[in-house]
Amino acid sequence: xxxxxxxxxxxxxxxxxxxxxxxxxxxxxxxxxxxxxxxxxxxxxxxxxxxxxxxxxxxxxxxxxxxxxxxxxxxxxxxxxxxxxxxxxxxxxxxxxxxxxxxxxxxxxxxxxxxxxxxxxxxxxxxxxxxxxxxxxxxxxxxxxx
Amino acid sequence: xxxxxxxxxxxxxxxxxxxxxxxxxxxxxxxxxxxxxxxxxxxxxxxxxxxxxxxxxxxxxxxxxxxxxxxxxxxxxxxxxxxxxxxxxxxxxxxxxxxxxxxxxxxxxxxxxxxxxxxxxxxxxxxxxxxxxxxxxxxxxxxxxx
Amino acid sequence: xxxxxxxxxxxxxxxxxxxxxxxxxxxxxxxxxxxxxxxxxxxxxxxxxxxxxxxxxxxxxxxxxxxxxxxxxxxxxxxxxxxxxxxxxxxxxxxxxxxxxxxxxxxxxxxxxxxxxxxxxxxxxxxxxxxxxxxxxxxxxxxxxx
Amino acid sequence: xxxxxxxxxxxxxxxxxxxxxxxxxxxxxxxxxxxxxxxxxxxxxxxxxxxxxxxxxxxxxxxxxxxxxxxxxxxxxxxxxxxxxxxxxxxxxxxxxxxxxxxxxxxxxxxxxxxxxxxxxxxxxxxxxxxxxxxxxxxxxxxxxx
Numbered sequence: 001x002x003x004x005x006x007x008x009x010x011x012x013x014x015x016x017x018x019x020x021x022x023x024x025x026x027x028x029x030x031x032x033x034x035x036x037x038x039x040x041x042x043x044x045x046x047x048x049x050x051x052x053x054x055x056x057x058x059x060x061x062x063x064x065x066x067x068x069x070x071x072x073x074x075x076x077x078x079x080x081x082x083x084x085x086x087x088x089x090x091x092x093x094x095x096x097x098x099x100x101x102x103x104x105x106x107x108x109x110x111x112x113x114x115x116x117x118x119x120x121x122x123x124x125x126x127x128x129x130x131x132x133x134x135x136x137x138x139x140x141x142x143x144x145x146x
Numbered sequence: 147x148x149x150x151x152x153x154x155x156x157x158x159x160x161x162x163x164x165x166x167x168x169x170x171x172x173x174x175x176x177x178x179x180x181x182x183x184x185x186x187x188x189x190x191x192x193x194x195x196x197x198x199x200x201x202x203x204x205x206x207x208x209x210x211x212x213x214x215x216x217x218x219x220x221x222x223x224x225x226x227x228x229x230x231x232x233x234x235x236x237x238x239x240x241x242x243x244x245x246x247x248x249x250x251x252x253x254x255x256x257x258x259x260x261x262x263x264x265x266x267x268x269x270x271x272x273x274x275x276x277x278x279x280x281x282x283x284x285x286x287x288x289x290x291x292x
Numbered sequence: 293x294x295x296x297x298x299x300x301x302x303x304x305x306x307x308x309x310x311x312x313x314x315x316x317x318x319x320x321x322x323x324x325x326x327x328x329x330x331x332x333x334x335x336x337x338x339x340x341x342x343x344x345x346x347x348x349x350x351x352x353x354x355x356x357x358x359x360x361x362x363x364x365x366x367x368x369x370x371x372x373x374x375x376x377x378x379x380x381x382x383x384x385x386x387x388x389x390x391x392x393x394x395x396x397x398x399x400x401x402x403x404x405x406x407x408x409x410x411x412x413x414x415x416x417x418x419x420x421x422x423x424x425x426x427x428x429x430x431x432x433x434x435x436x437x438x
Numbered sequence: 439x440x441x442x443x444x445x446x447x448x449x450x451x452x453x454x455x456x457x458x459x460x461x462x463x464x465x466x467x468x469x470x471x472x473x474x475x476x477x478x479x480x481x482x483x484x485x486x487x488x489x490x491x492x493x494x495x496x497x498x499x500x501x502x503x504x505x506x507x508x509x510x511x512x513x514x515x516x517x518x519x520x521x522x523x524x525x526x527x528x529x530x531x532x533x534x535x536x537x538x539x540x541x542x543x544x545x546x547x548x549x550x551x552x553x554x555x556x557x558x559x560x561x562x563x564x565x566x567x568x569x570x571x572x573x574x575x576x577x578x579x580x581x582x583x584x
Binding site: 044084 | 167195196204208210211230231233235
Binding site: 233235237238252253260262275278280282 | 379381383384398399406408421424426428
């Protein structure tokens with residue numbers, strides 16, 4: 001890995017913005033570095049499970065996107081990373097105001113990338129881990145702004 | 147397992163309806179049987195990734211809910227199933243009109259339930275599998291309409 | 293996929309025989325077909341956990357090998373499949389005489405293969421499922437008899 | 439969590455010794471602390487895959503045991519931890535002299551424990567990570583020296 005280019009940062013921001021789901025979630029990309037991405041989203045009724053907490057599927061989607069862009073930050077120009085699979089353990093109910101996913105690359109191989117994400121819930125200023133994800137991505141030739 | 151009670155069917159329907167995320171997704175519970183649940187949702191820009199297909203996080207959430215209610219259909223009255231973890235393999239891009247998740251219970255234990263889901267994408271009448279999920283749930287005493 | 297060549301069958305048998313661990317386990321390759329492999333091994337004290345049953349790690353290894361060779365049976369001549377990751381759910385203690393792993397390919401892509409395995413335990417003629425595995429493999433150019 | 443009792447340390451050592459598979463692997467328990475266990479094993483032909491490296495199934499089994507005893511170190515007296523499921527990502531071939539698994543508890547709940555393990559390979563004094571595992575265990579009433 002070398003440093004993260006301005007072009008790649010812009011590419012990640014543009015790709016993030018073009019995801020309808022991230023707009024629906026009102027999610028924002030709060031940090032990008034080489035192999036490291038953070039995303040945050042506010043609590044709203046539209047993203048809840050039956051108890052009014054953040055839905056587990058939302059925790060999964062946010063961690064998914066954080067791992068995906070952390071991986072994308074490490075690939076060569078003109079390449080992209082496709083999610084092959086992930087596993088998530090839900091550690092605590094996401095009862096709070098803001099959900100935060102922090103994704104980082106564990107191994108950036110030529111063909112496969114392994115990334116991990118921690119999901120945190122913030123409630124009145126206190127932060128608690130509520131999930132951990134392990135993801136495998138496949139490096140592919142760039143097709144559009146994947 | 148014995149047969150599925152009317153009360154439990156109603157409980158699953160009510161719980162599903164109370165999930166803000168399922169409303170946001172415009173998802174519907176299309177089939178419930180003992181240890182078996184099917185859910186469908188239409189394509190809309192609000193749930194897309196950067197190519198306009200169903201977002202991987204949406205596929206994960208739909209499979210998550212299908213496994214969860216398949217598990218809930220098998221527990222004793224007054225008990226619920228909490229998702230402990232899941233793993234999903236994305237097999238194909240979800241390029242189509244309707245996303246369908248079919249969840250079924252593999253093993254219904256006293257403390258743990260293992261469920262599997264297949265996710266299918268329908269496009270102009272043709273159906274293709276786009277993901278497979280394996281989930282572990284923990285049986286808990288009922289708290290409200292979990 | 294086309295049919296399984298004699299060369300590929302022999303290659304799988306030779307590769308299996310060259311695994312020291314499969315010899316240590318006294319495991320045998322009981323069936324090979326296109327995208328489908330079965331392996332069996334007898335109970336012995338050398339492969340037990342602390343209760344005298346088959347060790348969970350042995351169940352994992354047998355399922356791993358069944359998925360791996362099921363995948364290998366589907367790739368082009370001169371290519372191989374490397375295990376990227378797997379997830380296994382242990383459903384029941386493997387209390388019995390013979391452990392059997394049945395691996396089959398769910399999707400054979402150009403770069404990635406997804407395979408599933410069921411692990412069964414036989415005790416006095418009765419067979420019970422004791423684990424299920426979901427695996428991702430990466431197709432690579434052949435290096436020796438991988 | 440409070441500190442780790444002498445009784446529990448002895449119980450973990452006795453349980454480890456009673457596993458036939460760990461003897462077959464010539465594995466040793468090199469460190470035990472509250473929520474943290476390390477295991478090491480030497481390279482021998484009996485535990486190889488077809489290239490002569492440590493078999494992936496051996497990496498899985500060692501990580502499995504490291505997570506299991508890390509979890510056991512955190513449960514109340516008279517309780518045990520049963521492996522429900524795990525996922526492992528293989529990062530590099532385990533080409534070396536000694537395989538080391540380091541397991542630690544991420545969350546010790548009343549019913550479920552989540553643990554993670556890193557697997558390292560040592561070759562001529564250099565250490566490289568070759569796998570990462572995420573495991574879910576279920577806390578159960580003690581049955582013998584589980």
